[in-house]
Every structure is written in C-alpha cells, then in structure tokens.
Amino acid sequence: MTARAMWKGVLCVGAMRVPVKLFSAVQDHDIRFRLLHAKDMAPVTQALVDPNTDNVVPFERTQRGYAAPGGDMVVLKADELASLEPEESRDIALTRFLPVGAIDPQWYDRPYFLGPDESDEHYAALTQALERKQVEGVAHWVMRKKAYVGALRVRGGNLLLVSLRHSGEVVPIESLALPSGPPLDPKELAMAQQLMGMLEENFDATAYHDDYRERVLALIESKKAGKKPKLKVVRTKAKTSDLATALAASLRSVKAGAKEDTGAPA
C-alpha cells in the first residue's frame, strides 16, 4: 500500500539537497460525537452572533480584533493578516545538528515520515550520515502558509520529521516556583527508590491498548439495542496517611506479587 504524500519539499543541508515527500505518521481512532439538541435530537450548528442584536454574522463579514491591555480594540483587516503569512517555499532548511535526545519531549508536536522523492540517492546518504553522527537536525520550513520548526531524526532506516511547538506555546517550567518543604527523609527516599527499581522495565508501546474505546463502542451498541446501562458506583481509594508506612507496605506487596507471578519484574 502506498499512501499519498501530503506535501513535497527539499531538505537543504548546506549546499546538499534531498527531495522528499512528507507523510503524516499519525492516524487517530477517536470516537467522534456530535452535539445534539436534546428535545428533537437534531444536530447542533454553531454561528457567530452579535450579542447586542442577536443577529448571526456570516463568517465572510467578520473581522479580527486584538483587545489591547486597557481595553482598546485594534481591528485587523484580512489583507493585513494575509501580508503576515510566511512566504511559500519548498525548502526545509537544516540550521543545526544536536545530539539525539537534546530536545525535551515537551516541544514535540506531530511526527511526519519523509520518503525519498524521485531519486533516493541523497536520502540514503543523509540517513546514514545522521545515524553515524548520532545527531538530529533542526529544520525550518513553511507548509500551507505556516512556518514550522522541527527535529529531523532517523527511525528504522527512514527519516522522521517531528514538528516542534513554538516557545510561546509551552509554559516554561523555569517560570514556576518549585514545590517546597522540609528536606526529604533519607529512609523514605531509599524505600521509594527501591519500589521504583522493582517496577522498572523497558518501554514497549505495544503493551498498552485503548480498551476504553471498545467499552464506549459497546455502550453505544447496547443503548442502540434499547438497553439501559447500569451505572457502577465509583469507588474511592482507601487513604494511607503515613508516607513511610505506605511505602513499606507497597514494597511488601510488590515482593509478594513477584514471587507468585514470575512474569513480573523482581
């Protein structure tokens, strides 16, 4: 099966050029609900309304406004907004190369696979060079009137481009005050470390499934057949007040569990 490319571009590494096709690496299986009017089960539509007159304003007649501090409203015209759009280009410019892992995951946005476009001669060479140098590239490009920055990585012998969020889109941790309190108890720290050690394993994405989605679909099916679902009572967790006691009890229970079940990490 060959998917359709969503965009075509050219990776520019210095004077070297690598023509590539871009494919979305994401497919979602979200259950899509519609908003309905409860009384007649008709789908709901949205519209923009002038709150003073209650009249609907068609999208074509809307303008954008920026509410300045102090309350003044600066009106922005469509052509002014259009003039701010970045210039169209096919270039994906590589500006620097970082050690793999240098970019904090909080910046990652959407992954795209890159495939060779026309010749794959340089594609293979760049892949190999990135792999040998153990680096990821920082890429800048413009796609569909929007400027992107991304990380170019190697994954399974292919090039992967992960778009990154802009600095204004992530709340910086440095700006937050740290949770504070008295120094942590060395005994509690040791027990917590031991407990985490017993629960350590490698990450295997295939070990996790969205079984809740199946339950939602089953609920819909049974309601479709006219059955009324029973609402389970939400249980509340028993509270353990003392941290050291809870940690010690956790260690005992994990150890006991590990003895019974040899598959669990010991």
Next chain:
Amino acid sequence: MPRRKSAPPAETPPAAPPHPNPEASAVRGFWSGSLAFGLVSIPVNLITAERTSRVALRMLGPDGTPLKRRFFCSKHNEALESADIVRGYEVEKDRFVVVTDDELKALAPKLSQEIDLTRFVPLDDIDPMHFEHGYFLVPNKKSGKAYRLLARIMEDRRRAGIATFVMRGKQYLVAIIASGGVLRAETLRFADELRSTDDIGVAPSKATDATAVDAFEKQIDALRADALGADELDDTHTQRLLELIEQKRSKGTDVIAASDVRFEDSSGAQIVDLLQYLKDSIAGGAKSAPNERKRPRAADREEAAEKRPAKKRATRDAR
C-alpha cells in the same frame, strides 16, 4: 484548506462535554485525581502546559462588535443553551445514540480517577513520535511531600512512569516525567495511532554513496551544536502580528476606544491567568482548580483547527 463557514455542524472533540461557551474548551480540561505509586496515593490536578498561541484574536462584526459563538438547532434554527445540548453518536444516518458523562465515567471508574504508576521506563526509551500533549501535575496541600519524593527519584534515574487513565471520556496513555522538581504528564499516542513506514509504502533505501555520506557528515560537523538556539523556537508570525498591532495603536488607525467597545456581558470576559495559577499552586499546593478560562479564543481555535489533518476537517464540514 477549506475555510470555516458561518455555521458548521458542531462536532465535539473526542467526547468533550457540551459546553456553554465553546471557547472555554480551548483550555484542555482540568482533571482531578490521584497518582498511585504502590500504595502511596498522591492527589493532583492536571493542567495543560500548552498555550495555543500568545496572541488571542477576537472575532468582530463589520462594525467592530466582539461576536459570540452560539449553538443553534439545525432543525428549527433556534438558539440553544448548554442545558439543551446532549452528546450523540451517529449509529446510522440521522440516528443518534445519546451518551452521558456519567455513563462514560462509569465505564472505567478507577481509570477516571487514578493514574496508577505500575511501570517505570528509561525516559530516552520513548520514541518522540508518541508524544502528544503536555500537562503539569499540581499537588495539593497534603500531597506535597510524596509529590516531591516521587519527582526526585524519577528525575535522578531519568525514569518516566507509564500508565493509562481516562479523562473527559477518552483513555490516554501517559508518561509522567519529572523535570526541575515538577511532575509533568505527557500524553502519548497509542501504538495503533501511529502509522508505520510499511503502511505508507516508504521502503528504507539500501543504496549508499560514500562520497555523499561524507559530504553530509562534513555539513553536520559544521552545524553541530549542543542545544536548540535561543530564538530557534520563536514564533516569528506572532512577533510580526504584534508589531503590526503596535504600529496601528501608535498611529491610532483602526483602533476602537475601550469606551466604544461593546463587550458582551462580563461573565464571558473573565480571564484566569494560567501561568500565575501554576506559579502559585505548584509551589504551595492547589487550593482548588481555577474556573475554566472564559476568554474567547476564536483565533486560537481556528489555528488549532488548521493544525489538524485535512481529512478530519472534511468530515466535519460534510453535512
């Protein structure tokens, strides 16, 4: 890209509850529950670590009046309040099954209130393709000590806690990551939400040209750095937008004076400063979650919509 028409059918994001003010849903939901680490239970609030954009543009009418988004019944064209609206799943053409929040919660009561950390993995093990959205975990007054303990041991060993949990009617795979003494929850895409290169038909190439590899390696060495550049993640579009706004303000062109701006009733204009809330609450433990932000974020929403793949929008626009 198709532009949004004046009245597209309202479709909720995955199981988002119907909301009186759709702009408010731009702040991705607050979730209150517990982190479970063995038998240690750490009550936390989940708060988005993302902002869609720094500049929120309002939708205005032709005369500059700030507009409001409102729901209408597609059959009788009457304006609806949130109490009139339910969530439905289309089981066949024009036939819907209504699903309530309580029913969705009852499907997985434990997952709806607890993130059970039963596995810890090396942070660098997680393929960047999986990362989706970031949240901060905010401790409450009582959970501060256990929170700090967990953050410390995870950060020291560069481990992420992996679990699944249910928020707003959807199950999420999540990596709990400690950084700078703060715990974050990064939602991860499930394995089947990611395509493989086999699905796409991109075959790893075998041919290698030693001269070209060499040339690329030279370029890589020339552009080597340890970290992202300070301005590399700058949103130049937003900067230019702010410049334009400043220009117009200083010249006084297209500026409607505050006294002439006919805002909707004040209930719609309440703004909670997310950053200030986080600053206060992570340090001191949250007293309670802030009210949902009610600032209209029409421009943000459009931008968010544009980030989504075209196919999704197409189905949304289909009537």
